[in-house]
Amino acid sequence: MRYSGLVTTRAKAPEKYELFYWPSIQGRGEFVRLALEEAGQRYTDVARLSKKDGGGIDALLAILNGSSPKAKGKLRPFAPPVLRVGPLLVAQTANILQVIAPRLGLVPDDEASRVAAHQLQLTITDFVQEVHDTHHPVSTSLYYEDQKREAKLNAKGFIATRIPKFLGYFESILEANKRGKRRFVLGASLSYVDMSLFQVIEGLRYAFPKAMKRIEKKIPRVIAVRELVAGRPCIAAYLASPRRIPFNEDGIFRNYPELDG
Amino acid sequence: MRYSGLVTTRAKAPEKYELFYWPSIQGRGEFVRLALEEAGQRYTDVARLSKKDGGGIDALLAILNGSSPKAKGKLRPFAPPVLRVGPLLVAQTANILQVIAPRLGLVPDDEASRVAAHQLQLTITDFVQEVHDTHHPVSTSLYYEDQKREAKLNAKGFIATRIPKFLGYFESILEANKRGKRRFVLGASLSYVDMSLFQVIEGLRYAFPKAMKRIEKKIPRVIAVRELVAGRPCIAAYLASPRRIPFNEDGIFRNYPELDG
Numbered sequence A, B: 001m002r003y004s005g006l007v008t009t010r011a012k013a014p015e016k017y018e019l020f021y022w023p024s025i026q027g028r029g030e031f032v033r034l035a036l037e038e039a040g041q042r043y044t045d046v047a048r049l050s051k052k053d054g055g056g057i058d059a060l061l062a063i064l065n066g067s068s069p070k071a072k073g074k075l076r077p078f079a080p081p082v083l084r085v086g087p088l089l090v091a092q093t094a095n096i097l098q099v100i101a102p103r104l105g106l107v108p109d110d111e112a113s114r115v116a117a118h119q120l121q122l123t124i125t126d127f128v129q130e131v132h133d134t135h136h137p138v139s140t141s142l143y144y145e146d147q148k149r150e151a152k153l154n155a156k157g158f159i160a161t162r163i164p165k166f167l168g169y170f171e172s173i174l175e176a177n178k179r180g181k182r183r184f185v186l187g188a189s190l191s192y193v194d195m196s197l198f199q200v201i202e203g204l205r206y207a208f209p210k211a212m213k214r215i216e217k218k219i220p221r222v223i224a225v226r227e228l229v230a231g232r233p234c235i236a237a238y239l240a241s242p243r244r245i246p247f248n249e250d251g252i253f254r255n256y257p258e259l260d261g
Helices: A029-038 A056-064 A093-104 A111-135 A144-176 A192-207 A209-218 A220-230 A233-239 B029-038 B056-064 B093-104 B111-135 B144-176 B192-207 B209-218 B220-230 B233-239
Strands: A017-020 A082-085 A088-091 B017-020 B082-085 B088-091
Touching (some): A029 A093, A029 A192, A029 A233, A088 A093, A093 A192, A111 A192, A111 B088, B017 B056, B029 B093, B029 B233, B144 B220, B192 B220
Antiparallel strands (some): A082 A088, B017 B082
16 A cells, blocks of 8 residues: 655745635634744735735635636635645645645654544544534524524533543543653644644633633643644744734634633 | 655555444445445445444444554544544544545546545535534534524524535536536546535435425536436445435434424
């Protein structure tokens, strides 16, 4: 059984990276931004450019509706984030990460590691959807205020069972990695999954600060990964820069105190 | 930029395929079953074997909690379906399909096609979660009967906007494929995404028969894919066999007439 991954080596020639995502939230695009930032990869966050520089929401919409010349002949994405890299126009967060990680050195070369990394990223994808459901359980087309009762019910179960189950799962994965001193999710080497786990912890701390204070005591290895990622020079610089959009109540992780059991 | 995919050729030696999934529902496992069936690949649906043959729910749980010898040294999956193939133990439906499709000849060889196929499959994954939310919007830990009011509200919006948006998206993809007479999702060649789109139509017809009767008029190309897949000899044989578990009210697609607007 032969394996060589999507791309096994870093691209020799510098590729151009263009991210298309909502300009005012971290959202799902943040998982892509963190990988690019950790790798020190230059990229354009297109919708955050001014309209006269070819940016703004219009630039994002033109990719989504296929009217942009950059979308010509490409599969039209269903939703953002979308990343343009080399000849590819890629959508779906986990798919984007899987495509860029080998180019950026953020995943090991062997098939088992790559399949495992993607599997974990898709588990994070599912969890992020559950986070979103805490404030919009009934419908995304209704206001939060119109589903607050159901949101409270949803968030209660989410805090009591889902956060512990999900973070406990990653804690057990880290516990099983007996190799080396530095305990990353895939074992000895840092990967994009560590970046994403960091982002989940940051988001949960923002959305559910009271609950997380209790829960974090039981997941020391996950928190250690969070510290390792936060301390990476490129990530630290990014978090201190204006490129990091603050959390807010339009994103996935929202601080509604009434949901923080 | 070099590319060769997860595996570019069919495995020379026959690999053993073992699926671990809930034995009494189609669920997410069905997307894997359909790909294996179309390829005529022999596989064991482990939890459907009798307990004395090493099957049953216990066999599934042993993979999930890591106590099975088959899980030794492998990444523990968060949830089923899980597929054991060669040295790999793979979870997450779209991840499984991505790993097996090149082995089974169910995706083209080039990077752009594979990335596109996976992107579309992940879009289907998101939609399938929305289908599940129609009957369990508030919480999966509550009975349907205890969230019926919210389920009706959710299903109303789902039928009015989400089904048309999602199926309309695939219709537009098929419309953009001007190549060849046989119109598959990736263009000229059949892929696992066509199998999954077939399954989505079957499920929606079961869950929302009244709504689908109206909606299907606007998506002739999607329905044509459904017909092409249903007519594939291996799929036709599978659907007529006892291996195809009937839809039921424990699965993702549930027929609750009060939700079919």
